[in-house]
Structure formats: structure tokens, C-alpha cells
Amino acid sequence: MTLTIPALRARGARRHRPLGVSLAAAFLALVAATGLLAPLLAPHSPDATSLLDSLAPPGTAGHLLGTDSTGRDVLSRLMYGARLSLLAPLGVVLLSGLLGTAVGLLAARAGGWVDAVLARGMDIVFSFPSLLLAMLVVAVSGPGLAAPICVLAVSYTPFVGRVVRSVAIQEGARPYIEGYRVMGFGGFHVAVRHLLPNILPVLVAQSALSFGYALVDLASLSYLGLGVRPPDADWGSMISEAQSAVLQGEPWSGLVPGCAVLLTVVSVNVLAEHIGGSIGGKRSEGA
């Protein structure tokens, strides 16, 4: 147990940004920018059909990423689709971040039976797979993204809530917090001024992870025809529309948005891991 190799640890702790993290950040920036600037950048209208040009493979002149079964330009649809595909999960993340922070802080500060009830509540939410909950609510509300966004936010609240609660309890036990309370600062003041800054990094890492999950869940809903309603489109509905073309051996109009989903989620996860990892490093250095 006395086997310690401090020199190794000192070397390992040197902060550096791996290539993968830079690539992931660059890719996400690119996707966000093309979504934002879709009206300026898109070579075609996303809804302009042309049956003569249907199912063109990527690299066709005028259609860089090919066309779908009704001849719509896949690149343009991808750019416009990025808007809903990214905005909707962003909504989920913001909502669940707010809810989770509130629940976590409340549980940590109140303790006792409030903490117990909230913990049980989070267990119950946790026992519904998020997509099942979203489908349940779509059954009630009809297809659309608004209701699933709200329900997914609730579904992801336990992840945020648990992390925030544990960090808040950990930080709250530090002497300086007690010091502030002795000096007469109220609980709210302490929470906002001193706990929140400590919680923020963990919150960001967890939110990045949730973003990936939410993107997949919402794309799944759209793929199942339970999400966006035409003429709106996101990457999930693009894949759904490509299903029959895939079976005919023309998979491109499905593979392209599929890759977009995959690469976006991988990038988000890589970033989340990097943020989470550097928090871990910082915390252990501080301890």
C-alpha cells in the first residue's frame, strides 16, 4: 500500500487537449453553423422535389450529398434538419438542467424527508426508459416535439439532480460554507454565490451527455413518425423517409443523416468526457 509513484502522477496530470477533443469541437461548431446559416448556405430549397433527379448518389453534380427518393437535395435537407435536430435536444438539456439543479439543491439543503421523497421520485422517473415515457406522452398529445421535449427533460432530471445533490452536499460540508452561514448569509445567497460555481462544471459535463441521449431519443421519435410533422424535418425523419430506398439498395439518403446523428453524438460524448475528466483532475488535485 505504500507503493506510490508520485513522479508518474505528476506527469500524467499535465493538462493537454487531445486531437479527438479538438476535432469533436470543430465538428459540432460546423454542424451548428450550417444549421444556423442554412438559408444562406443551402444550395437548394430543402423541399424542392424533382422526380427526375431522385436517389442520386453523393458526388452528383449540383447535389454534393445526393438526393432522396423524391429528388430533394440531401445536403440542403441535412442543413435545415440540423436546426430541429440540435435545437430540440438543447431545449431538453436546458429544461432538465434547471429542474435537476433545483431538485438537487433542494434535496441537499433540505435533507431529511424532503431528500428521501425526492430520491424516491427520481427512482420512479428513472424506472421509465426515457423513450417509453416520450411515446406515452405522444400517445396523449399526438405527434410533435413540444410534449416530448418537456417529458424528456423530466426523464433526464434524475441524472442532473443526483450529481448536483452529491456535489452540493460535498461542498456544503466544507468549512467555508459554514463560515458564511455564521456570518449571517442566507441559504439562498450561499447556494447561488458559492455552491453554483462549484456545481457548474459537473452540470456542463452531465448536460453534454444528456444532449447526446436527447438527440437520439428525439431522432428515434421522428424516425417512428411520432416526432416532427411534415413539412418540418429532422435527421430522424430523413432516415425514416429513406427506409424503402435502403431496401432497394439506394441507402445514401439514409446513411448521410445517420452519419450526422452518429458523428454529432460521438462528438458530444467526447467533449462531455473531456470536461468530466478535467473536473476529476481538478477535484483530486484540490483534495
Next chain:
Amino acid sequence: MKRTSKRASKRASAASRRGLARWIGARALGAALTVLIASVLIYGALRLVPGDPVLAVAGGRRLTPDQIEALRHRYGLDRGFVQGYLAWVGDAARLDFGTSFNYQTGVTQLIAGRLSVSGLLILYSAALAVLLGSAVALASAVRGGTVDRLAAAAASVTTATPPFVAAIVLLTVFSVRLGWFPATGAGEGFADRLRHLTLPAAAMAIAAFGVLARVGNAAFADELRREHVDAARGRGVAGAAVIRRHVVRNALGPLLTVVALLLGSLFVGTAVVETAFGLDGVGSLLVSSVQRRDFPVVQGIALLAVVVFVTVNTLVDLALPLIDPRAAAGGPRR
């Protein structure tokens, strides 16, 4: 540290049996409470529909007043929330989920007829994910270096692969191009069914594989670093026996917990995959029922999913002391 561990061991030996019974009781009660509240939520979802739920259920069809009255009675809508819920949950406890509005047959029969396809699909994909995932996890934890980096990269890509993306890739490569596996249908007879379910199972297993490879790697690496592993090597226990008896055995608990959690996502995954591969299972039934707002079917499947998920997770929780004797003593497992 010394003192607390001594106290813990004394407490464990003195009150272990009583503590164990209480612990099992608490877990079972917690599970029952979760299912109870989940059932309220599932039932309540129907009552949340704006306007008269019956009109939503009817989906725009014209109904005679008699039919409306019959429907209101069937869903307990004429009885108020509490009484209606009690009637519904009472029937559900006897495995009677009512009548599908769309199929005009019992929901229970509808689900039961499709359960074999979905059940096999879930088991098949779970087996694929667990076998491959833990094998890759173990190899990467033990070998380290390049193997570890490759496995980590594979895990981070597969974790992010949703089943519907995996489905179109698998369909394109193995069905359309190579023609090894059929693109749709569930097949007849066991061998043919396995062949038909291979691609759907693989599509669902890919993400689960990634999660297991990652979590398993962490669990195995964690155990490999422990001193008792070094101590076993130092006693001259052969390398393979050290891995089997002191690393894999100790990591089983966390792995099993993750597998149980993954089961929930596999259950929902059937909705996506059965749609993608044209399978007539519980998942695709759920999707079509949500589209048609066939509430009794949606409620039945949702309740079934929650009950299965909670039951499996509780059973795994209860099985943990068999794997790690400290789990029941209330001591820290990790």
C-alpha cells in the same frame, strides 16, 4: 478507519440475518411503490387528454351514445379518477388490460401473441452485447496499450449508434449487398427465426455493447488495480486463475447491475428495431398503437415494461449479496 471496520464486522455477524431480511423487505417494498406510482402515472396519462378522453380514443370516428357510454364505462371514466384507477389496476393485476380499440380484441392476447418475437429479440441482443462487450472489456483491461485504445474508440462510437442508424447500415451491408440475412419478417421455426432476428438483434446490441465494453473495462481495470490481485499473484496463483477468480468474479456485481439497467433501453429498442425490420412484435405494436392512440394497448405495454424493468432490477439487487457478501451487510461495496 480501524475502529469503524471492526464495528462493521461485529455488526455484520451479530445482526446479519435480521438485517438481511429487513434489507430484502425494503427493496421489495421500494419496487412495489415504484410500480404503484408508475401505474398511477400511466393511468393518469389517459385522463390528461384534453376534452373527453373517449373522443380521443375514438380518433374521430362517429360513435353512438350507447358506444360512448360503453367506452366511458370500460375505462372507468364514469367513475372518477380514484375509482377508475382502482378498477383498471385491479384488472391489470389479473393480466386484463382491457380491449384494444383498434383491433377489437383483448390487449392481453395482442401482447401475448407478439411476446415471443420481442422476448427472443431482447434475449438475443442482450446475449450478443454481454458476451462481446465483456470479452472486449476484459481484453482491453488486461492487455492495456493499443488494445485498450482501440476498444475505447470502438466503445465510444458504438455507444453513440442509435438502433435505427445501425439498422440501415446492417440492412445495406448484410441484407441488400451480401444477402446473408433477410431484411424483414420473423421467420418460421427456431433456426429460421434466429436467422431473421440476427440483424435486428445486432442493431439493438451495438449501443449496449458499447456501454458494456466501457463499463466493463472500468470495472475490470478497477479490480485489476486492487491489492488482493497483486497479493494473489504474489502467492503464485496462475495468471488465468487470478483473472477468473479474483478479477472477473469481483467485477460481476457492477456488470450485472448495468446489464439490468440496459434491459430497459433494449425493451424500448424493440419499438425502433421492429419497425425498421418489419417485425410483428410488442415494440411495433406499441408504435402503431401510439400513432392510432389506442390507449389500452399503450397502457398495457407501458405497464408491462415498467413491471419487467423494476422486477429485473430488484432481482439483480437482491442477487448481489450472492456475488459480494458485503452488499447485504450494508457495507460499502466499492
Next chain:
Amino acid sequence: MTVLANGRERAGEDAAAQRDALSVERLSLAVGHGDAAVPLLADVTVRVGRGETVGLVGESGSGKSLTARSALGLLPRGARATGRVEVAGVDVLAADRRTLRELRRTRASMVFQDPRAALNPVRRIGDYLTEGLRARGTPARDAAARALDLLDRVGIRDPAGALRRYPHEFSGGMLQRVVIAGALSTEPDLLLADEPTTALDVTTQAEVIGLLRRMQRAHGTGMLFVTHDLDLAAAICDRVYVMYAGRVMEESAGASLFTAPAHPYTRGLLEAGPSVRGEKAAIRPIRGRPRALAEAPGGCSFRDRCPLAGDDCAEAVPAYRTHGASVVACLRPERVAP
């Protein structure tokens, strides 16, 4: 109980080394390659004769545990070793897997600091004690009988019941007895005790030390006793090696350590600890913090913390020289005496 004159001279005496329970000669250890290489041990020479008790003393990071583990061939992952490690005549560093396994099963055993960490928490005590025996083909029944006998000899009450219990059901002291029983079950030539009492409370410490000494004497086992407790080492060891930053600083007869420390670091350690002999000396901690080999200065590793250091200490690693009852790596051992 001879203090050999010089590490270098020792390396030549192959015949003598053959008889030793442990002979570590000029062992150097490093992990990583090229610029990233991190040295862990440098020129460590340690000898344990048959039946002899030898102390290995130093602060954490001094490399004492690494040295002890190297006797079992338990090197850190990716470590490269130079020098020679022999246990009862078997060359550990050159041994193939089978030889190493055989050595660990029969010739050398280790007792770890924290018995709770050294035992697999999910396996029963009986499994721990019989694992090695059964692996060698001993029938389960015989192995269990042997384990029962061992537990009885280390003073475990209800040995039959103990075999069926798990580590978390024992106290630390009882668990360390179990580990000692396991370590001595093969009647090894060499017992490596890596801070075996640090995790135990004081009364249990004395019992465990007594047990170790008894068992060691009964079997004629050579013991390498790793500790940071200089008093304890001086009390029970025939000879003591003092390590700092991956090097041996001083080798001394156990008893003379207090009366005539020959290295400033040894003296520093003595003054940093509370006196057990009732003398009224103020505790004076060594300035600075312990260094690992990789972060130690060139020349004498201790010179940045040493009150006697001069410019000449930076020139080279001081050669070993005899001073009184000690062999010491210091340029001015004559100025160390208290």
C-alpha cells in the same frame, strides 16, 4: 549478524549469495521510455540471510515497498529492471513464468500492510488459505485440514467456522493473522513483511509482531521487514537498511542505529520521531518533504534537505563507506553523530 563492508564487494560473493534467503544486488528500476522514463530505484543492494530479520526503513516514496515486491517479481506495469534479485538462489528477474510461480508458491511469501485490501473480499477465508494448495493438486479435504491447522497455530478461535467466513467478518488484527498463516503455510525461505502492523491498533501490533517472530524462528525463515517506524525496526531487526528516494542511504546493525546513526537522513528520522526511551529531546522534523527518485536532485539525493550538505555533495552519488557499525552513502558520516 555481520555487516558486510561494501555493497560492491558483496556483489562479488556469489557463494555467499547462494545461501541467502534474499539477495538484491544493484537493482535499478524505471518505467516508461526515453524522455518519459521515470526512475524508481537506483542501485539498491539488500541482503537477507537465512533466519535473519532485516529492516527496510524509509518514508513513503522511498522505494522500500518496491524493493520488497521485486523479490516476488511483482514489478510495476511496464517497468524495466537492471541488476540482480535472487531468492534462495533463484534469479527472479530472469525467471520464466513457471519458475516465478513456483518461487512464489514455495520459496517466498508476503504479508501486506492492510489485510483487508490483501484479501479478496468476495472469497471465503478457507478459499484464500487453500487456493494455492488446491492449485498444486492437493485434494480439497487435505487442503482444508491444513488450513484448519494453520489457523489454529496463529491463534484464531473456532478455526472451522473461520474457514467459512468472509474477510469483512473479521477484525483487522485477526485478518492479519490469517494472512500470516497463509504466508507461512508453505514454510518459505523468505518472508516479506510490508508494514504488516501499520493498519492495526497498538495492542494488536505487538501481538502480530510476536506471532511473526515466533513463526519465523520456528521455520528458520529470513524476514525482510518493511516499515517507516525506525524504533520498531531497531527493536526487532538484526540489521536495518535505510532508504531514501529510491536508494539505500545506510546499512546498520539494528541496535547501533540509535546510538550511532551514520547518515544525516537516519539521524533526521530519529529526531523526527518521539523518543521511546524517555530522553527529553525536542521533535525536530526534517525540513522539506520526502522525494521520489525522479524528483530528487543529482549527486546525493538528500542534499536539498540535509543540514550538512556542501557543494561536494552535488558532484556525484556518494560511494558507500564503512563508518562504525554502518555502511553509509555520505561524505561526512563523522559529523552525523548526535
